[in-house]
Amino acid sequence: AQSVTQLDSHVSVSEGTPVLLRCNYSSSYSPSLFWYVQHPNKGLQLLLKYTSAATLVKGINGFEAEFKKSETSFHLTKPSAHMSDAAEYFCVVSDPGGYQKVTFGTGTKLQVIP
Amino acid sequence: EAQVTQNPRYLITVTGKKLTVTCSQNMNHEYMSWYRQDPGLGLRQIYYSMNVEVTDKGDVPEGYKVSRKEKRNFPLILESPSPNQTSLYFCASSLSGYSYNEQFFGPGTRLTVL
Numbered sequence: 001a002q003s004v005t006q007l008d009s010h011v012s013v014s015e016g017t018p019v020l021l022r023c024n025y026s027s028s029y030s031p032s033l034f035w036y037v038q039h040p041n042k043g044l045q046l047l048l049k050y051t052s053a054a055t056l057v058k059g060i061n062g063f064e065a066e067f068k069k070s071e072t073s074f075h076l077t078k079p080s081a082h083m084s085d086a087a088e089y090f091c092v093v094s095d096p097g098g099y100q101k102v103t104f105g106t107g108t109k110l111q112v113i114p
Numbered sequence: 115e116a117q118v119t120q121n122p123r124y125l126i127t128v129t130g131k132k133l134t135v136t137c138s139q140n141m142n143h144e145y146m147s148w149y150r151q152d153p154g155l156g157l158r159q160i161y162y163s164m165n166v167e168v169t170d171k172g173d174v175p176e177g178y179k180v181s182r183k184e185k186r187n188f189p190l191i192l193e194s195p196s197p198n199q200t201s202l203y204f205c206a207s208s209l210s211g212y213s214y215n216e217q218f219f220g221p222g223t224r225l226t227v228l
């Protein structure tokens with residue numbers, strides 16, 4: 001069985017400071033991992049994904065995440081927050097197999113203070 | 115433009131009145147899925163479809179029906195809606211059901227059942 005835990009439901013940062021959104025996963029296999037972003041009143045958009053290639057994954061808008069198998073983590077980072085980064089972020093785990101069984105985290109709301 | 119569309123975007127209805135939320139994608143994707151999003155719970159999968167005429171239950175299928183008669187369409191049917199189905203619903207599609215494929219999400223349908 002797979003699961004995913006987003007360790008913070010809310011994160012608040014000042015504009016221009018680093019962002020860290022934490023995600024831990026549990027999987028019996030080598031999973032695929034995703035980060036999606038949801039801006040207010042919008043659908044979800046893919047930020048980045050890990051699928052067993054490079055452990056440091058770069059995504060859109062300056063975000064990146066590092067897959068750490070020993071720590072079962074896939075934390076999302078950005079060196080400098082922008083006001084437009086204010087949104088809700090979801091970490092998603094998907095076990096390999098013939099069909100897409102995905103599990104979403106409960107989300108982290110990022111607030112960016114001017 | 116490649117997209118997933120949902121209609122309606124907003125719907126207020128009463129208990130027991132059958133309704134259908136439509137979902138359509140123009141990317142020739144094989145896999146489609148429905149989710150509901152509730153505060154603090156993230157997204158939970160209702161039903162998914164690997165291809166035409168192939169559907170299966172997700173984590174929270176009770177009270178919902180789906181059909182996949184055409185590749186591009188995947189409607190969600192609530193035969194007798196109840197207040198606990200008040201939620202934000204998302205349709206998503208991906209190229210295939212393999213775990214490494216990202217999903218593309220529609221804009222969401224906010225449903226209120228009185």
